[in-house]
Amino acid sequence: MGLLTASGQAAMAAMIMANVSAGDTILSSQSLYGGTQEFLANLLPRFGVSCSFQDFSNLESIDTTLQQTPSIKLIHLETPANPGMQCIDIAAVSALAAKYNVLVTVDNTFATPYLQQPFQLGADLIFHSTTKFLNGHGTAIGGVIVGKDQQSFQRVYHTYKLLGVNANPFDAFLLLQGIKTLATRMDKHCSNALAVARFLEQHTAISKVNYNGLETHPHYALSKIQMRQPGAVLSFELKSGFEGAVTFINRLNIFVRAVSLGTTDSLVSHPASMSHAGVAQTQRLKAGITDGLIRMSVGLEDIQDLIADLEQALG
Numbered sequence: 001m002g003l004l005t006a007s008g009q010a011a012m013a014a015m016i017m018a019n020v021s022a023g024d025t026i027l028s029s030q031s032l033y034g035g036t037q038e039f040l041a042n043l044l045p046r047f048g049v050s051c052s053f054q055d056f057s058n059l060e061s062i063d064t065t066l067q068q069t070p071s072i073k074l075i076h077l078e079t080p081a082n083p084g085m086q087c088i089d090i091a092a093v094s095a096l097a098a099k100y101n102v103l104v105t106v107d108n109t110f111a112t113p114y115l116q117q118p119f120q121l122g123a124d125l126i127f128h129s130t131t132k133f134l135n136g137h138g139t140a141i142g143g144v145i146v147g148k149d150q151q152s153f154q155r156v157y158h159t160y161k162l163l164g165v166n167a168n169p170f171d172a173f174l175l176l177q178g179i180k181t182l183a184t185r186m187d188k189h190c191s192n193a194l195a196v197a198r199f200l201e202q203h204t205a206i207s208k209v210n211y212n213g214l215e216t217h218p219h220y221a222l223s224k225i226q227m228r229q230p231g232a233v234l235s236f237e238l239k240s241g242f243e244g245a246v247t248f249i250n251r252l253n254i255f256v257r258a259v260s261l262g263t264t265d266s267l268v269s270h271p272a273s274m275s276h277a278g279v280a281q282t283q284r285l286k287a288g289i290t291d292g293l294i295r296m297s298v299g300l301e302d303i304q305d306l307i308a309d310l311e312q313a314l315g
């Protein structure tokens with residue numbers, strides 16, 4: 001069962017608030033959408049809920065943390081996640097959580113239900129920003145919270161109603177139009193993304209490509225198991241640093257400069273000068289955001305056109 005919300009951020013906030021109380025702790029993965037990170041780290045503590053951010057590739061230490069911290073009531077995961085397209089083993093984490101009677105919530109925005117189904121892997125609640133691939137055309141902002149059973153749904157519904165985070169009908173209509181082509185779009189998004197990643201990987205101006213569909217990615221094997229395909233978002237590092245990244249972005253003709261993702265158009269962003277321009281360089285580096293890092297959401301354009309655009313901009 002699902003509840004449509006006014007934004008992905010509204011879905012995340014209602015889903016989490018419905019399931020924690022003062023005195024509880026949330027255990028979350030480290031690579032998160034900025035809004036989620038701030039909500040967990042800065043807003044919830046004002047209401048007596050604390051949050052601990054940990055590396056979920058080390059499950060032994062997660063087990064120890066759960067054992068030693070009985071106040072943990074909820075684990076929140078985002079997978080795959082920016083900027084490195086890191087993946088988390090949802091089945092393994094859910095099995096651990098069940099041992100300690102802890103809920104597992106997943107941000108499935110990058111994957112969509114077509115590519116990844118966290119309920120099949122043991123999660124309790126899922127949310128998506130429908131602003132991205134579910135709408136698919138960049139025409140509406142929205143979110144959806146999905147509960148695995150009547151009980152989890154009811155718990156969220158009450159909070160959802162009281163917070164007033166519901167969607168408006170026109171955005172819901174636009175989402176319904178977009179979602180009809182989800183599977184077809186995702187197939188093309190993913191095949192284009194893989195071709196772009198392979199092109200970037202062999203280019204001499206680039207030092208690193210982060211795409212979980214490349215055999216060189218540390219979570220390639222995991223993403224193959226828990227995802228139908230690796231998705232359409234990737235990032236890479238230009239050897240030429242900050243100035244080179246700005247020049248590269250300005251030279252692109254087809255890729256649209258935007259911090260969003262998941263539309264039919266290919267979108268590109270340079271976090272150091274755009275979404276994270278206000279964050280100190282030392283902080284950015286801790287989050288893996290180097291000066292030459294570029295993020296892309298690969299769209300549905302003809303792949304030859306995309307590669308030609310990248311080639312001329314890199315040249």
Ligand SMILES: Cc1ncc(COP(=O)(O)O)c(C=O)c1O
Pocket residue numbers: 007008009010033035078107109110129130131132141142143260
């Ligand atoms: C992974 C992820 N989750 C949640 C959100 C928030 O969604 P919205 O912009 O619809 O509020 C975003 C937005 O970029 C996102 O990338």
